[in-house]
Structures are given as C-alpha cells and as structure tokens.
Amino acid sequence: MASLSDISRHAGVSIATCSRVLNGSDHPVSEATRTRVMKAAEELGYAPSALARALVTRSSRIIGVIVADIVDPYFAEIARGVEEVGAGMGYMTMVCSAKAGTEAELSHLRQLRDYHAAGIVFAGSGRHNDPSAHELADAVAEAHHRGAVVVALAQRDFDAPRILFDNEAAAHDITAHVRDLGHERITFVDGPEGLHTSVLRRAGFTRAGGRDRIPGGFAYEDGVRAAETLLARDELPDAVVAANDEAAIGVLMRFREAGIDVPGEISITGIDDTRPARFVGLTTVTVPLHEMGRRAAHAVLGGPNGGDVVLPHQLAPRATTRARSARSDRRSTAPTPTAASPRSPG
C-alpha cells in the first residue's frame, strides 16, 4: 500500500532518493540516508508498483506464452519451463489458450502488447493457408518493434527466432526404429490437417519408407477413430506410428479394447513423450519440451540473442513395441485359429 512518496515523507528524504535506494540503482547514496530509507520502507511495508514501473520503463516483467490448450501436456510442459526460469528472475507468466486458432493468437498477442509484455512465446505450430497469417506477422513485427522479444517454439510464418526440435527427424527416427524391429506394413496416423507440424512429421514417416497413412489428429479420440478405421480393414498393419502420444494412446486403448494384443500382434508408437506416455508404457520419441520453454524464457530475459536453435530428440523404446521375430508371425506360418478371433471384443 505504501508508495514511494509515503516513504519519502516518512524518512524525510526526497522521492528520487528513495527510488534510488529501493531499486538497485548505481547512483551513489550515502550510507546514512540509505538506512533511513530502508527502515522507513520496512516500517511502512513498501512494495513497488509493477504497473507504474512498467508504464515508465515501457516494459513489464511479464512473459506471455500462447498455447493451444494448457491441458495438453505438450503445452503444459513448455509453459512450466517458461514459468520456471521466469519466476526465478522475478517475471510472471501469462498463459493464453488459443485453441480457436490464429485469430485467438492475434487477440492474445495484442493484449500482451497492451501490458507491455517483455516477451511473447508462441508454443504452437502455424498452419498452412492461414487467412490471418499476414495480420499476425504484422502484429508480431510491431511487438518486436516495441521492444518485446518474440520466440517461436514451432514452425511459424512470421519473423522470430525459433527454439525447436526436428519434427521431421523425430518422425523419421521412430519409423525407422519400428522398421528395424522388423515391421514392414506400418501405418501413420496423421496429425491435425493444416498444421505445419503435421506436415513435418508426415514427411519424416515418408522419408523412412512409410507409405500407408490415415487421417487422425492430436487428440485421444482421434486415435480411437483411427484405430477403428484400421479395425475395419481386412488386415491389421504390423505397426502404427501416430503423429503424437495422445493419438497413439487412443489407438492403443481401442485396440486393446478390441482384444488385440499390443505389442504381441501389433506395435504402436507416438511422438513427444508426454507424461501419459510413460503411464501407459508407450514407445515414443522424447522431445525437449521443458528445455524449449526454459530457453524461450532465457531468450526473453537476455534479449533477442542469435538465431534458431534445434534441440536434440531421443528414442524412448518402451512396452508398446516388439521385434517381429519375437512374436508369432501371422503371415509366414499358417494362420492359427486364434489369429482372427481377437479382433472381436468381449
């Protein structure tokens, strides 16, 4: 409640001097008055107004992170990284959900600008043929111009340093891994339509020799649907590579519900290694989400430093994949009676 002028009056010192001692200014102040001011501040319970400070400094200690959905562990992990290092430096983190798309991102960006946010982190991927992409790019440029540091944690269509991992390579590597396990007929469950990240992951799958693809998404239900698509076919593939963990888990659960043995009959993998992946023992690709968040925060704290950064990813083989040789091959040997039956639930 107490303001600088209160302190000033209480200590019998000018308001300017109070400001100097109360905020690590390099301006010299005599030890005597310094203690006087400190004491007054202590007694009156002085707390600087972040608002007033930001108004004059033209920069608040606020970091905005724009995500699609904070409930999605992918984004939560990023947000936590940002918050972690931000809080350590006295910054507050604003989390903005933009599930609605670029339009919502734009409005959040503007709002963040109105608060003179020191930095803005775009956690999600951009989309193809985005009608408001240009408008967003302009707004980003303006925010940058006004001193805000903008960082992108995925493929984006505006000018900002990127801190990311190689989506294409991640998808390639997990596909190759499955292939190395001896699986030939591999189906890829696509990510959301139009997302750059989806395109990248699909490309990785293709480069690794994958051919079969079916529509999917990043949500559990998308995975369930994809599994049903597969179940409706005459024959199941050897393995399913889903565009992300949550979809993979959807596939996994639907298959198990249908009585399919995973990984006995079919292998399933995801990408991202979010917490739920560990819970279900999903083979996936560990991706530096938390570290990306941390680095993004460091980027805004340290000012716009340098160009893009590509962080490493890593295979995380777990319990939903198995080498083909290690299981009863349904094709090279005569089909057993049990080979067809499991697909009907109950």
Add this chain to the structure above:
Amino acid sequence: MASLSDISRHAGVSIATCSRVLNGSDHPVSEATRTRVMKAAEELGYAPSALARALVTRSSRIIGVIVADIVDPYFAEIARGVEEVGAGMGYMTMVCSAKAGTEAELSHLRQLRDYHAAGIVFAGSGRHNDPSAHELADAVAEAHHRGAVVVALAQRDFDAPRILFDNEAAAHDITAHVRDLGHERITFVDGPEGLHTSVLRRAGFTRAGGRDRIPGGFAYEDGVRAAETLLARDELPDAVVAANDEAAIGVLMRFREAGIDVPGEISITGIDDTRPARFVGLTTVTVPLHEMGRRAAHAVLGGPNGGDVVLPHQLAPRATTRARSARSDRRSTAPTPTAASPRSPG
C-alpha cells in the same frame, strides 16, 4: 503505439473526450465528434495502455491462479476453466507454480498484488502445521482489502470464499463403491503428508469402513512405490483405493508389470478423473475441476459474491474394477496353481 493524446491531436478534440468515446463512458458525446474520434483512433491504430489504465483504476484485468504444478492435469484443468471465462471477458490469466509450497505462494501473491490483479485463485490445498500460514493469511487479507477478489479451490487456512467439491465424500463414495463390488480387504494409498486434501480423502476412506492404509503421494512414482510395498506383503488386498488418479495409475502399472491381472485379481481406483484416467480406463471419481475454474473466474469478475460453494462429484466406474463374485475367488476356493505365480514378473 498511438496514445490518447495522439488521437486527441489528430482529431482536434480534447484528450478527455477521446477517453470518453474510446471507453464506453456514459458521459454524453455528440455524434459528430464521436465519429471524428473513432476515425482518428482507427487511422492511428489506437490501443489503450492496460498499464496506465490499471494504474489509475487501481485494478488490472489480470487474474492470477496459483497452482502447485501446471503439468499436473488436475491444475491444468482448473487453469483452463479460469482462462476460458477470463479471456471471454478480456482478462488475462497468470499461472503461477508454487511447487515449493506456501512460501512460494506468498511470493506469487505479493507479485500479483504488485500488478493490481483483479483476482487471485488458489487452486491447491493448504497444509497442516504450516509455518508461513499466518503470513499468507495476512497477505490474503491485505490483497482483499486492496480490492482483489481471492478465491480458494480447496481447504485453506485463510479467509476467502471457497469453490470446491467434497473430498471426504468423494473418497467415501469410491470406497463404498468398491465395497459394494464385494471387496473387503481394501488398501488406501495416502496422499501427500500434511495436505488438508489428503486428510479429507483419508477420512472418507475410513468412514466407508476402510482400515488398511499405506504411505503414498499424488505422483505416479508414489503409486509405483505403494504397489511395491503391497507386493512385498504375503497377500494382496482385494482392492486399492489411491488418493488420486496419478498414484492409482502408478499402482496399476506396477501391478501389471508384476504380472498381476487388474481387475481380475485386484481392483484399483483413483480420484479426480483427470485425462490420463480415461486413457488407462481407470475407475475413479469425476470431480468438477473445470467448473471450479470457471466459477472462480466468474467470482472475480462479478466481485466477491456470497459464501462457499460445494459442487457435486460423480462415480466413474471403468475398467480397473470388477465385482468380486465375477472373478475366481482365491480364498474361498482351493488356491489354483496360477493364483500365486503371476506375482513374479517375466
């Protein structure tokens, strides 16, 4: 970039008038000048400074939500609820992680106050014998005094309206449900030591006739450890009721890894019904996390309205529980050879 004075100059109108038309003031303004101002604002791309506005109004359109860990789906769900209705009303949501405890909460509270946050939502539970509880209570009182609306979404030791569900009843109901399934020997995996929520849930278990309890926590690893404690005993219980979903999943996974059939040999349940619970088909209690977040936001938007609210919870029977009669009873019939063997993995 353009400020009110810019508009004022551009439109040849006083700065006060500009303010009046640009912020739905009820002060009368002639239609002529109104359009003049609007046009100028449009041309110069006027955006009000949230900072300056907050400074003079003594209240920013910021809602702070203090959670233990945003990666925890329990809190993410709450945060999303807050953000959802907040964003709809032009408010920004600050998410603060206070994993470190009350000390961290206190520092976040202070920071939020420095930004003149309109409201502060405490998502997590308080703890017993908390050394800084009193200090926090004082800070909360001060924040309240300064016009901020403070809401608690769990048991707390300070004065603030509460929006919550009945933890005791939730634990009681799930335990009773398991009991109704015919299970007698039920073990409760405790929540984190010292948390009010832990005490409440434990009490519910006890009231439902439960007796056996083992140490646990709210994390996956805690559940894994609890499972190992159980595996080390001579005999497994009929069912395990864990203090929350994540611990339950830890128990579940460890048991399955040990070759135990869930729910064939043992039933497992959680509390909260977070997303991962659905992923693994965990029987649990659905709890109004999202709605609590939404209501909390409404509470801060509508000012301090009324007293505590207790929202309903609901049983969510799924695939990790089974009626005792429906499975081979290991005790009333002669033990079969397969009854003992599953416990050794591999």
Add this chain to the structure above:
DNA sequence: TTGTACGCGTTATCAA
C-alpha cells in the same frame, strides 16, 4: 457537450 487539470507511482534528467 467539451475541455482543463490533477493524480496514479515510477524512472530519469538536470540542477544544486
């Protein structure tokens, strides 16, 4: 209906 002027709490410049 419009304009003037003060205050919100800081930082920063310039004198003293």
Add this chain to the structure above:
DNA sequence: TTGATAACGCGTACAA
C-alpha cells in the same frame, strides 16, 4: 550526494 520535476498514458472531478 541529494532534490525538483518532467514524462509515462489514462480516468475523472470540475469548470466552461
């Protein structure tokens, strides 16, 4: 080493 004082951008009595 210290102190006035002008911004920062806005809301709002009060006056015109």
